[in-house]
Amino acid sequence: MNSKVKQLLVLTLVLSFFTTSMLGFSKSASAAPSLDVKADxxxxxxxxxxxxxxxxxxxxxxxxxxxxxxxxxxxxxxxxxxxxxxxxxxxxxxxxxxxxxxxxxxxxxxxxxxxxxxxxxxxxxxxxxxxxxxxxxxxxxxxxxxxxxxxxxxxxxxxxxxxxxxxxxxxxxxxxxxxxxxxxxxxxxxxxxxxxxxxxxxxxxxxxxxxxxxxxxxxxxxxxxxxxxxxxxxxxxxxxxxxxxxxxxxxxxxxxxxxxxxxxxxxxxxxxxxxxxxxxxxxxxxxxxxxxxxxxxxxxxxxxxKADILPANHQIKGDKTIPVVKGKEKEVKVATKEPLSLIIKRGEQENYKPEFVVDKKKLNEDGKLTAPLKKGEVVGHVNIQYKGKGEDYGYLLNNDTKGKTEVVTKESVEKANWFVLGLRGVGGFFAGIWSGTVDMVKGLF
The missing domain is CATH 3.40.710.10 (DD-peptidase/beta-lactamase superfamily)
Known part of the structure; x- marks a missing residue:
């Protein structure tokens, strides 16, 4: 057997061993844990x-x-x-x-x-x-x-x-x-x-x-x-x-x-x-x-x-503020009230994602909060959603507050006085006229 054939044979064996090992590792690493409980x-x-x-x-x-x-x-x-x-x-x-x-x-x-x-x-x-x-x-x-x-x-x-x-x-x-x-x-x-x-x-x-x-x-x-x-x-x-x-x-x-x-x-x-x-x-x-x-x-x-999922005063990406009507400010910052620790699958913390659920009873028909608002007012809660590949069985009591943390306002929002509200109303009126005029002009060309 010449040297080139020997080298090719050795290379083939190494690749075969490597491929088999990696497949075996991949299979064991991704396999969901099973449990055979002998009970009805x-x-x-x-x-x-x-x-x-x-x-x-x-x-x-x-x-x-x-x-x-x-x-x-x-x-x-x-x-x-x-x-x-x-x-x-x-x-x-x-x-x-x-x-x-x-x-x-x-x-x-x-x-x-x-x-x-x-x-x-x-x-x-x-x-x-x-x-x-x-x-x-x-x-x-x-x-x-x-x-x-x-x-x-x-x-x-x-x-x-x-x-x-x-x-x-x-x-x-x-x-x-x-x-x-x-x-x-x-x-x-x-x-x-x-x-x-x-x-x-x-x-x-x-x-x-x-x-x-x-x-x-x-x-x-x-x-x-x-x-x-x-x-x-x-x-x-x-x-x-x-x-x-x-x-x-x-x-x-x-x-x-x-x-x-x-x-x-x-x-x-x-x-x-x-x-x-x-x-x-x-x-x-x-x-x-x-x-x-x-x-x-x-x-x-x-x-x-057990893992710490969210700290207190944490702001959820994409839901850091909620719009406000009749307030001195037009939006309010919101964050988690308490830290949240949960029992999770080992090594999968990155697969647990926070989801902000706003309390719809607090919102008007346009999806906005109405001033005045106190600092620390509860406006919703955060659920943790499992995004991994394994099965998630939920909770014993899905309507319970367990596994959640409240979301509250980070500051108070005072109600704007009648003069400011009036100016906003007038501004909104003229803004509507201007917008309508622009649309009409655009339609002519």
Whole structure:
């Protein structure tokens, strides 16, 4: 083989290797991250803004089982905030709550009809140990009966922006397991929610009442210590850092399982300045719900990051001013009121572009603001639009203010006095005549 042939062969091999390597690199660099979650439905969201990071069958209605208790927690904490009940307030136990609490085939702490229990101990039994009798007792305290409480559950779900839901009891049990006390729906009915609705509920719970995490993060507690009814209450959330499937940063939120629901879990985790909320519904085992949740958390932290998108007092290119009528000035400068930080896809900050959305209610029919205007007056907001190639799932609550920042006037604009307005009117009149005359003259030639 002569030298020229050898050189050509070497060159061909090098080019082949280089081309193959570059193609492989290009493919791996542009490939969208994939995630195989073995659950009937699942969702992962940013806990601060509700930005959806992953979803699978997110609107499919499924039984949430004891994840329903998050709504009971919400209504209880709301009642406490409004001073309708207090943490130290005591209650007697109804026959209904008593009978449910004696069923140790369900998650329960034993309750006695001849005893009184305070709100705090019943709440801890519900939030940590998912105690069903305790949950019923709390529902009866808040609303007088479970039937009335269920009305509140459905009304609150609508108020919170949930769309796919149907509550028939406070616990999430099958109605057939309520010992004939089912007051809403038939014996075969069960609460139903979509993963999206569960995520909305969890999102609103931890943002409106963040104190719930102080309880849901407790790995184990004791009910009625020092009495014959002493009950150890290990937290069913095995992803808490010290438990079996411990995952650093997990501090909630609620498990759920029935024969119909399978094994479900709403998890939440905070690492550094990022909080995530996950929901998996209908996995095939107690352990699987935590394994699938781990996949979601791993995916979230590997592929997304918190980034500062806009500073305060930032002016959007092309929308730095808005025209003004009846003012001493004919336009006003506008800028963002607060800085905006968002969770974004890693390495893609340049693909997130600001979009100014003016409040049309503030404008006249010509698209102008009307003086007088105060400095700092809200005239719209900035949305961040994703311009990359991957899919963008939007937000849990698209009409919410999360993921936006207000746009305000940078200075005040006083209303012009009658004389100035009059001169402008006269000027406009003669300008119109002059313009018309010029047009007429042009038409002659």
């Amino acid at each position: 439905s699942a969702i992962l969201v940013d806990g601060e803004t509700g930005k959806i990071l992953f979803q699978k069958n997110e609107d499919k209605m499924l039984p949430p089982a004891s994840m329903s208790k998050m709504m009971t927690e919400y209504l209880l904490l709301e009642a406490i905030k409004k001073d309708k009940i207090s943490w130290d307030q005591k209650t007697r136990i109804s026959e209904y709550a008593h009978k449910i609490s004696q069923d140790r085939g369900l998650s329960n702490v034993p309750l006695r009809i001849d005893e009184q229990y305070n709100v705090r101990e019943l709440y801890q039994a519900m939030a940590i140990y998912s105690a069903n009798g305790a949950t019923i007792a709390l529902a009866e305290m808040v609303a007088g009966s479970e039937a009335e409480f269920v009305k509140k559950m459905n009304a609150k779900a609508k108020e919170l922006g949930m769309k796919d839901y149907h509550f028939v009891n406070a616990t999430g049990l099958n109605n057939k397991d309520l010992k004939g006390f089912d007051e809403t729906g038939g014996p075969s009915e069960e609460n139903m929610m979509s993963a999206r609705s569960v995520a909305i509920l969890a999102f609103r719970l931890i943002n409106d009442y963040p104190e719930v995490l102080k309880t849901t993060s407790i790995p184990k507690a004791v009910f009625r210590d020092g009495t014959d009814d002493k009950t150890n209450m290990p937290n069913w959330n095995w992803m808490l850092p010290t438990l079996v499937y411990g995952y650093e940063g997990v501090d909630g939120l609620k498990t759920g399982s029935t024969d119909l629901a399978g094994f479900s879990f709403t998890g939440t985790i905070k690492r550094n300045n990022t909080r995530l909320i996950s929901v998996v519904m209908k996995t095939n085992s107690y352990e699987a719900r935590f394994e699938e949740t781990k996949k979601l958390f791993d995916f979230g932290f590997a592929n997304f990051e």
